[in-house]
Amino acid sequence: MGSTINMAPFVTCLMFTVVCLLIGGSYGEHSLDRRANVVKRADNDTYYNIYTKINTLEKYVINLETKLQTRTKLLRQVLKSVLEMDSNLGLPNKYLKKENIPALKKNAVGFTTKLPSTTYSSTSSIIRGSPILYNGGNAYNGTVFTCPSPGLYLFDVSLLSITKNNGIWIYKNSQQLTLAWAGGDPQKNGASVSAAVWLDVGDQVYLRPHRSSLYIDGNSAFTGVKIN
Incomplete structure (x- = not known):
């Protein structure tokens, strides 16, 4: 136990x-x-x-x-x-190469002419140009420019005159385009105007007096050129 x-x-x-x-x-x-x-x-x-x-x-x-x-x-x-x-x-450089200049001159369309000292007595008279300083394309004949190819053209007229309150119209066919207006002092009158216009082949551009008895100084000028 x-x-x-x-x-x-x-x-x-x-x-x-x-x-x-x-x-x-x-x-x-x-x-x-x-x-x-x-x-x-x-x-x-x-x-x-x-x-x-x-x-x-x-x-x-x-x-x-x-x-x-x-x-x-x-x-x-x-x-x-x-x-x-x-x-x-760079395109102009290509086309202005010496060998291409004759073709450019041949195809260029434009003119510049002086307006000889003359007094025009009628508003229906066509103002003459002489001498012709440049006539590319031979489209200006001394009185009328006739369009040789369609395009946009620019025309300009510069007027020197001793006539008071008178001027020159730029015409396209029978249509008045723009007016070079000479007013004020009859001893010191001058005016200029331009017109851009589309022409088709055969259209004509020329100058007419605004009123009768318009005297044009020989340093006046008329220019036209195809711009496009």
């Missing part, structure tokens, strides 16, 4: 120790599992963050490439326009 009583505390102590070991082992396992999960989660977060940054960087690079392509295309268009402009600006 005595030995049984002495064994009881030892058995109790042994059982307590086993229970503690079991509890501790279970806690340890849970603790290890928890730490493993934390490490795994941390690894996953790190992987996710790196992937996100790489993905963002790739999108940025793609966006940058798109912008670069757009700017390159724009620069090419600008360069093309500049080259075309430069080419167009």
Whole structure:
């Protein structure tokens, strides 16, 4: 009986120790599992963050490439326009080569003539020109310019006169275009006027007095030229 009583505390102590070991082992396992999960989660977060940054960087690079392509295309268009402009600006040099000048002179249409000192007594008179200083295309015969080719033409008349309140009309066929009017002091009268007009082949342009008794000084002039 005595030995049984002495064994009881030892058995109790042994059982307590086993229970503690079991509890501790279970806690340890849970603790290890928890730490493993934390490490795994941390690894996953790190992987996710790196992937996100790489993905963002790739999108940025793609966006940058798109912008670069757009700017390159724009620069090419600008360069093309500049080259075309430069080419167009270079055209006169091509056509003004020495060997091409005779053809240019032959095809040029225009004239300049002085108006001789004369007094015109009728508004139906056509004002004469003499001497003719230039007559490209031979379209001006000393009184009338007859259009040799369709296009836009510019005409100008400069009047010097001692007649007061009178002037010169530029006519197209039977139509009055513009009037060079001289008024004021009869000792110092001067006037000029221009007219841009489209002409077809055969249309005629000439000058007439606005009123009768128009005196024209010999330094007056009449000019016409095809501009397009």
